[in-house]
Amino acid sequence: MSGKLFVIGTGPGNPDQTTPQALAAISEASDFFGYKPYLDRLNLREDQTRHASDNREELARASAALDLALTGRTVAVVSGGDPGVFAMAAAVCEAVQHGRPEWRSINIEIVPGITAMLAVAARLGAPLGHDFCAMSLSDNLKPWDVIEARLKAAVTAGFVIALYNPISRARPWQLGRAFEIVAKLLPPATPIMFGRAAGRPDEQMLVAPLRxxxxxxxxxxxxxxxxxxxxxxxxREGHVPLVYSPRSIGSPAR
Amino acid sequence: MSGKLFVIGTGPGNPDQTTPQALAAISEASDFFGYKPYLDRLNLREDQTRHASDNREELARASAALDLALTGRTVAVVSGGDPGVFAMAAAVCEAVQHGRPEWRSINIEIVPGITAMLAVAARLGAPLGHDFCAMSLSDNLKPWDVIEARLKAAVTAGFVIALYNPISRARPWQLGRAFEIVAKLLPPATPIMFGRAAGRPDEQMLVAPLRxxxxxxxxxxxxxxxxxxxxxxxxREGHVPLVYSPRSIGSPAR
Known part of the structure; x- marks a missing residue:
């Protein structure tokens, strides 16, 4: 008997930015897997079960969720933001590809959400208004030289870059190194934006020139x-500045 | 007297993917500017006014909305998807930068939405599960040689690429040329995904190898x-295939 697995994105954290589709999926599921702070944001009923875990055990979490769905339960794997952007959807697919063959019989439904870069961009203006990239700065799952090569390629080609997982206690130097790399390729006044908890009461937005x-x-x-x-x-007098990337350009950034 | 300008993203078209924040902003506004098919999706009250326009008059539409907001009205500029991704937020910012100085006094609030690539990716698996770019393939606002250079740079560096505005009656050859360019750099079996009306009754999803x-x-x-x-x-037997980009890699694509 195979049940169902939802992979749900709850958006950036402001409940007004969670879609009705995500709420319906949360209501339908019996068992919830996810990083504890994301599960804490859900208003679960007494008959719904939480299986909280550490943020770095993604593949183990996906496997446990698939195993439980296989017993016929309706299981939800919950991500903040969008599950398809540096979050649980890829981990679930990875588990399905390399794990138990029975997992391929499970009905998997992925519920999109507003990913962090969109919520941050909306608070600042339209910094992603033209071609852009999204990159994880974590070198846990890819070599640092790949990250450097991608940063250089993206900046040289004129893309705006949204960086996910920019820094952590275990990865303290990578973001500073990334700024050094792009400083060789971009004007010193290029706006660098730092967005945290967009749309939440503890929101922090900061814009600094690259230098x-x-x-x-x-x-x-x-x-x-x-x-x-x-x-x-x-x-703008009386309002925070707007940061935006124009829709039209004449030539690639150098 | 300056009013308020909302720039609202209604998501990809499935009403269950429109956020409560977007619905609240729609309810609050008195006047609506946007491409007619997007306005048609709103359930407006009799006291709310539509100012529909052609899809290509973005700057004129932004300017008209700003002018009306300046009179004290609460105005909404509506985009499908997310307004910050190849949509109206950048056009509004552009108008504010180059237009009437009084427009800078207007309270502008941008309401994010689920952009097309996230909705399409959710229906397919997790194709954006690792580093990716979003590019407009339209050469109305940037030279084609810039687009070619960006395609080559993104593919060579190993990014997945989401293409917006891939084709139109006025731009019939660009997508075919883009496939020719990437075919020189990627394996012939690389999955190319075509997602239309994700999450809507008329949804169409197609996955083809690059060749x-x-x-x-x-x-x-x-x-x-x-x-x-x-x-x-x-x-997967009994289910559509899952397409995904693994979270970990060993070396950049060549």
Whole structure:
């Protein structure tokens, strides 16, 4: 008997940014797997069971969820933001590909959510208004030289870059190194954006020119957006500035 | 007297994927600007006014909305998907930067939404599960040689690529040319994904290997996702295949 596995994105944390589709899936599921802070945001009923875990045990969590779904339960794997962007959807697929053949019989439904870079961009203006990349700065799952090569390629080609997982206690130097790399390729006034808890009461938004950007401006919950040479700041009296990347360009950034 | 301007993303078209925040902003606004099909999806009250326009008059539409907000009205500029991704937020910012100085006094609030690539990815598996780019394939606002350079840079560096505005009557050859370019850099079996109306009753999802990908598989409402050399397909009996990009890699795509 195979049940169902939802992989649900609850959005960036403001309940007004969680979709009705996500709420319906949460209501339908009996068992919940996820990083504890994400599960804490759900208003579960007494008949719903939480299986909280550490943030770094993604593959083990996906496997446990698939095993339980196989018994006929309706299981939810919960991510903040969107589950398809540096979150649980890829881990679940990876588990299905390499794990028990029976897992392929499970009905898997992925419920999208608003990912952090979109929520942060909305609070700042339109920094992702033109071509952009999303990259994880974590070198837990890919070599650092790949990350450096991608940063250089993206900046040289003129993409704005949204960085996920910019820094952590175990990865203290990577963000500073990333700023050094892009500083060789972008003007010193290029806007660097640090967005944390977008749309939540503890929201923090900071915009600094590249020449002043510091790794200490971010923590593990920050989405860092590196502007392109085209990204502009509009000062406004009585309002925070707007940061945006124009829709039109004449030539690639150098 | 300055009013308020909302720039609202209604998500990909399934009402269950529109956030409560977007619905609240729609309820609060008196006047609505947007491409007619997006406005048609709203359930407006009799006291709310529609100002529909053609899809290509973005700057004029932003300026008209800002002018009306300046009179004290609460105005909404509506985009499908997310307003910050190849949509109206950048056009509004552009208008504010270059337009009437009074527009800078307007309270502008941008309401994010689920952008097409996230909705399409959720229906397919996790093709954006690792580093990825989003590019507009339209050469209306940037030269084609910039687009070619960005495609090459993104593929060479190993990014998955989500293409917005892949094709239209006025731009019939660009998508085919894009496939030719990436075919020189990626394995012939690389999955190319065509997602249309994700989550809606008329949804169409198609996955083809790069060697068989044709521009005719897309129309102007399709989001095309070009996999990387790492992107995998998991066949499942009784279910559609899952397409995903693993979280870990050993070396950059060549």
């Amino acid at each position: 002043e950007a510091q790794a200490a401006m971010a923590d593990m919950a920050t989405c860092v957006i590196i502007g392109s040479a085209e990204t502009r700041i509009i000062e | 068989e990908a044709q521009a005719a598989m897309a129309d102007m409402a399709t989001c095309v996702i070009i996999g990387s050399a790492e992107t995998r397909i998991i066949e």
